[in-house]
Amino acid sequence: MKKPKTYFIFTFGCQMNKSDSERVAGDYLARGYQLAKTVDEADEIVINTCSVRKSAEDRARSLINNLSKKFREAKKKPKIILTGCMIHHGEEKLLSMLPFVDEILPIAEVGFNSAAVRRDKQHAWIPISSGCNSFCSFCIVPLSRGREVSRPQPDILAEVRHLVRQGYNEITLVGQNVNSYGLEKVGIGLRKLLMRDPKQLKLPANKSQYKKFKGIPPFVKLLDKICEFKQIAKLRFLTSNPWDFSDALIDCISRHPQIDRFIHLPVQSGSNRTLKRMNRGYTWQDYLQVVAKLRRKIPGVTLGTDIIVGFPGETDTDFQETVNLAKKVNWQVAFVARYSPRPGTVSYRLYPDNVSDVVKKKRWQVLENLINQPHLTHRPQVIK
Ligand code: SF4
Known part of the structure; x- marks a missing residue:
């Protein structure tokens, strides 16, 4: 009997990428491939990349260099396929930069409905949307993954039903902006602007990039439907944007005890000046209002966030406003990142990366101590 072909997957980056890799694996199995025991035995190697910071791209490049050294003298060279966020560089550029790569695979080609190969037998990640329309100025996602596409509700519910039958009792719904699931987008035309002279580039209005929705939003309807599966003991979702919360x-979270009481709500900065330049569509006061409502309606809710320090032009005063907000909100955890300019993004084109690494590191440390290791500083106050 002919030996089946084998695959091996390397995954960098966020949960969305991990979820995508599960589906890439499912696609291979559907085509009769088997998972290789080691990378040396693989006929095809997929590298699912992340571009959120330069260091993430550097790690993928160094993996490809190591693979090229490893297989240079080998009798049989595996096919190397690159996918994920690095594909925003464009096929031509990537293939000339990384000649060892054989193929560039846009992740959208794998699709939502390839059966996922999951190692965990209790908890499952389910993608509900892909791409993003929000164009935060520092973010490569709208360029690497394209415009937001929502997965039809019946397909998501069919996957939940299937998982429940298999004994899964924890689900996390994933998407770049889950709150905007199924909403109608406002045409912002930024892509066209990106093609022009950067001096002419204007940010779209700092506001939600979705049409106002009357009635129950599609994401809430989806959560209500999933909560009808009483076998699901814990339902989580990632990531939420404050301006579409x-x-x-x-109300939906408050009426379903199955929905996790930990909410991840990225703020990115506590300075309105910086938020505007990030094109985040809210002020720190708007963010606090959402937090206050969450605390009022959902007893025991805890919050996490993402913050970028050293965004171009961030002054000591801007940073102090982020510190002030941290003291007010009392996040349980924060993923604090030092700004890293990503070619192709609006902030890369518009603003010089003018906060030094030393200052970025100091600011990072202040927030780490304040939020993630609060025993090193005083207790923040909690707003009700
Ligand atoms: S909401 Fe902003 S940060 Fe999040 S994926 Fe979209 S553009 Fe990026």
């Missing part, structure tokens, strides 16, 4: 969503 509706009152209806807060």
Whole structure:
């Protein structure tokens, strides 16, 4: 009998990438491939990349260099396929930069509905949307993954039903902006602007990039439907954007004890000047309002966040405003990143990376101590 072909996958980056890799594996199995025991035995190697910081791209490049050294003298060279966020560089550029790569695979080609290969037998990640319309100025996602596409509700529910039958009792819904699931987008035309002279580049209005929705938002309807599966003991979702976190969503969480009481709500900065330049669509006061509503309606809710320090032009005063907000909100955990300019993004084109590494590191340390190791500083106050 002919030996089946084998595959091996390397995954960098966020949960969305991990979820995508599960589906890439499912696609291989559907085509009769088997998972190789080691990378040396693989006929095809997929590298699912991340571009959120330069260091993430450097790690993928160094892996490819190591693979090229490893297989240079080998009798049989595996096919190397690159996918994930690095594909925003474009096929031509990537293939000339990384000649050892054989193929560039846009992740959208794998699709939502390839069966995922999951190692965990209790908890499952389910993608509900891909791409993003929000164009935060520092972020490569709208360019690497394209415009937001929502997965049809019946397909998501069919996957939940299937998982429940297999004994899964924890689910995390994933998407770049889950709150905007199924919403109608506002045409912002930024892509066209990106093609022009950077001096002419204007940010779209700092506001939600979705049409106002009357009635129950599609994401809330989806959560209500999933909560009808009583076998699901814990339901989580990632990632939420503050400007699309509706009152209806807060009510929905409060009426379903199955929905996790930990909410990850990225703020990125506590300075309105910086938020505007990040094109985040809210002020720190708007963010606090969402936090106050969450605390009022959902007893025991805890919050996490993402913060970028050293965004171009961030002054000591801007940073102090982020510190002040941290003291007010009392996040349980924060993923604090030092700004890293990503070619192709709006902030890369518009603003010089003018905060030094030393200052970025100091600011990072202040927030780490304040939020993630609060025993090193005083207790922050909690707003009600
Ligand atoms: S909401 Fe902003 S940070 Fe999040 S994926 Fe979209 S553009 Fe990037």
